[in-house]
Amino acid sequence: MLTLHYYPSNASITPHILLEEMGVAFELKLVDRTQDAHKSAAYLKLNPNGLIPVLIDDDYAPPLVLYETAAICLYLADKFPEKNLAPRVGTVERAQFYKWLIWLSNTLQPALITYFYPDRYVNARNAADATSAAAQVKASAQQRICAMLKQLDDQLETSAAQGGEWLLGRQFSVVDIYAFMLGRWTRVFEGAPPATQKASNAEAWAHLAPFMHRVLARGAVQRVVAKEALKLPYI
Numbered sequence: 001m002l003t004l005h006y007y008p009s010n011a012s013i014t015p016h017i018l019l020e021e022m023g024v025a026f027e028l029k030l031v032d033r034t035q036d037a038h039k040s041a042a043y044l045k046l047n048p049n050g051l052i053p054v055l056i057d058d059d060y061a062p063p064l065v066l067y068e069t070a071a072i073c074l075y076l077a078d079k080f081p082e083k084n085l086a087p088r089v090g091t092v093e094r095a096q097f098y099k100w101l102i103w104l105s106n107t108l109q110p111a112l113i114t115y116f117y118p119d120r121y122v123n124a125r126n127a128a129d130a131t132s133a134a135a136q137v138k139a140s141a142q143q144r145i146c147a148m149l150k151q152l153d154d155q156l157e158t159s160a161a162q163g164g165e166w167l168l169g170r171q172f173s174v175v176d177i178y179a180f181m182l183g184r185w186t187r188v189f190e191g192a193p194p195a196t197q198k199a200s201n202a203e204a205w206a207h208l209a210p211f212m213h214r215v216l217a218r219g220a221v222q223r224v225v226a227k228e229a230l231k232l233p234y235i
């Protein structure tokens with residue numbers, strides 16, 4: 001049995017949607033962030049980083065314990081290749097898939113983490129300096145994220161020109177779920193768009209906004225919205 005340790009709307013939502021898309025059996029285990037359960041000794045044994053998600057696969061002895069969202073997604077895509085949620089290994093499409101998965105998890109996601117936790121990136125002598133430094137870190141992260149949303153929007157425009165509605169073209173895959181998760185995190189962006197960008201959050205982009213709605217409308221995503229009891233606005 002597969003068990004996903006999750007918290008609503010956290011990075012665990014990508015493997016959660018993926019498992020629903022695949023239609024395989026799995027269990028959910030809530031990691032209660034309100035009680036700091038992700039920093040408990042028991043959870044740190046699963047993921048020493050104290051971060052969500054973790055996937056357990058007890059088809060093995062000892063069970064496989066896996067952290068890092070992208071690694072979990074790759075593992076699931078490889079475990080269930082017949083579900084076609086990643087291009088076949090050894091193809092050009094698979095190469096593009098790796099590029100987007102690593103860009104999403106390694107470039108866009110850290111920028112979003114910086115936006116949400118700017119105080120972790122400052123080291124000031126007093127509270128007032130810390131507040132102003134954190135505000136600058138947050139604003140610069142938002143600006144970088146806007147440029148990255150443009151990159152996603154451009155890719156979706158390219159796909160559309162070739163008759164595809166997903167990041168890789170016609171094949172819906174893990175990277176669409178990942179982009180959806182990160183795109184929806186931008187729904188809380190405050191303030192005017194940075195002057196150099198035309199739009200601030202995912203909803204404001206010509207190709208990215210309808211993409212977000214297409215992903216949201218999928219049956220698997222709707223089931224996750226209900227199971228995680230997500231609150232409006234979803235995107």
Ligand SMILES: N[C@@H](CCC(=O)N[C@@H](CS)C(=O)NCC(=O)O)C(=O)O
Binds near residue numbers: 009012051067069070
């Ligand atoms: N690189 C990790 C990042 C996971 C991550 O940042 N998870 C967040 C929830 S979205 C978390 O657990 N945050 C708790 C914390 O920062 O203390 C992954 O993709 O699995």
